[in-house]
Amino acid sequence: MRLYGVDIGSRLLLGTAQYPSPAILGDAVEASRAEIVTVSLRREAGGDQHGQAFWTLIRDMGVRVLPNTAGCHTVKEAVTTAQMAREVFDTNWIKLEVIGDNDTLCPNVFELVEAARVLSEDGFEVFPYTTEDLVVAEHLLQAGCKVLMPWGAPIGTGLGLNNVYGLRTMRAHFSDVPMIIDAGIGLPSHAAHAMELGFDAVLLNTAVARAGNPVAMAQAFAQAIEAGSMARSADPMEARDMASPSTPVLGKASLG
Amino acid sequence: MKIIVNGQSLEVTATLLDAALGELGYGEARVATALNGEFVPGSARASTNLGDGDRLEILAPMQGG
Numbered sequence: 001m002r003l004y005g006v007d008i009g010s011r012l013l014l015g016t017a018q019y020p021s022p023a024i025l026g027d028a029v030e031a032s033r034a035e036i037v038t039v040s041l042r043r044e045a046g047g048d049q050h051g052q053a054f055w056t057l058i059r060d061m062g063v064r065v066l067p068n069t070a071g072c073h074t075v076k077e078a079v080t081t082a083q084m085a086r087e088v089f090d091t092n093w094i095k096l097e098v099i100g101d102n103d104t105l106c107p108n109v110f111e112l113v114e115a116a117r118v119l120s121e122d123g124f125e126v127f128p129y130t131t132e133d134l135v136v137a138e139h140l141l142q143a144g145c146k147v148l149m150p151w152g153a154p155i156g157t158g159l160g161l162n163n164v165y166g167l168r169t170m171r172a173h174f175s176d177v178p179m180i181i182d183a184g185i186g187l188p189s190h191a192a193h194a195m196e197l198g199f200d201a202v203l204l205n206t207a208v209a210r211a212g213n214p215v216a217m218a219q220a221f222a223q224a225i226e227a228g229s230m231a232r233s234a235d236p237m238e239a240r241d242m243a244s245p246s247t248p249v250l251g252k253a254s255l256g
Numbered sequence: 257m258k259i260i261v262n263g264q265s266l267e268v269t270a271t272l273l274d275a276a277l278g279e280l281g282y283g284e285a286r287v288a289t290a291l292n293g294e295f296v297p298g299s300a301r302a303s304t305n306l307g308d309g310d311r312l313e314i315l316a317p318m319q320g321g
Contacts, residue, residue, distance in 0.1 A: 015319075015320060015321030016319040016320060016321075017319040017320055017321045018319070018321075019319075025319075038320050038321055039317060039318070039319065039320045040317075040318045040319065040320025040321075041288065041315040041316065041317065041318055041320075042315060042316065042318040043262040043263070043313065043314065043315060043316075044262075044285070044287060044314060044315065044316035045262070045281075046277075046280035046281030046282050046285075046314075047281040047282075048316075049285075050316065050318075051285065051286060051287070051316025051317045051318060052285060052286055052316070052317075054317050054318060054319060055286055055316075055317040058317070067320070068320045068321070070320055070321065076293065080290055080293060080294065080295050083288075083295035083297075084288030084289075084290060084295055084315050085288070087288045087295075087297060087298060088286055088287065088288045088315070088316070088317055089317065155321070156321075205321035206321065
């Protein structure tokens with residue numbers, strides 16, 4: 001998989017929030033074999049070292065970071081947050097979230113497209129958290145995005161792929177654009193399904209961090225994503241409504 | 257003078273942003289700054305003046321999804 005000119009071996013991108021401890025986060029990232037982890041920025045009081053400790057932990061993992069603009073609701077907020085993240089994390093990559101509704105955390109796609117344009121013109125490489133809407137996707141590409149990240153379901157719900165038809169259509173319509181399913185994944189089977197549909201990767205956080213055993217779940221996701229990806233490459237059969245015997249009928253004994 | 261640091265009203269004597277960060281205990285911390293909603297790069301802190309009532313945001317790396 002190639003994202004903004006960078007070859008990435010793993011098709012799982014992992015969030016770093018909500019783990020029971022920093023040690024479990026580290027073990028989960030290792031078990032997931034993720035090469036990209038998402039990170040964020042928050043207020044820190046003078047003298048506190050929480051941010052520095054977290055940064056040291058992430059840096060020692062040897063993974064690439066994808067900072068987000070989580071919690072931003074306007075172009076202005078998202079752009080300023082992205083500029084701050086670029087300096088702190090020393091990367092042009094930004095996972096662009098511009099939230100439009102607090103119950104569903106649905107993106108505000110109008111602000112999203114404008115923020116993507118402003119950031120792309122400023123040299124950012126934007127990973128937009130978007131819906132499966134094809135027109136929005138087209139506008140994001142025109143704004144300069146070279147990767148799209150449609151949601152599976154609202155963030156943190158674990159509902160899986162809510163609109164399989166919409167996602168399949170999006171995959172077919174933009175067949176050459178790297179696309180990552182971002183948010184809503186609850187189970188390894190959801191991730192495998194996303195890969196079987198032809199998506200390039202899956203980004204998830206809560207499903208691993210909130211599992212009873214995050215490290216085992218990280219490994220389960222890694223295996224499911226690998227299986228789904230292999231299945232896609234193996235060209236799955238077409239589904240059909242009527243049964244068809246798999247055992248040859250020819251030569252069947254007449255015993256009635 | 258009083259400025260709003262991360263939503264909290266604080267008294268600082270420094271009039272430049274980099275000096276205020278030192279005064280507030282950030283030292284060499286890996287942080288990014290925004291003044292009144294505008295990003296201020298690290299390289300511009302020494303030449304950025306603070307005024308009474310300014311809103312300063314100081315952000316550090318944090319876990320994220």
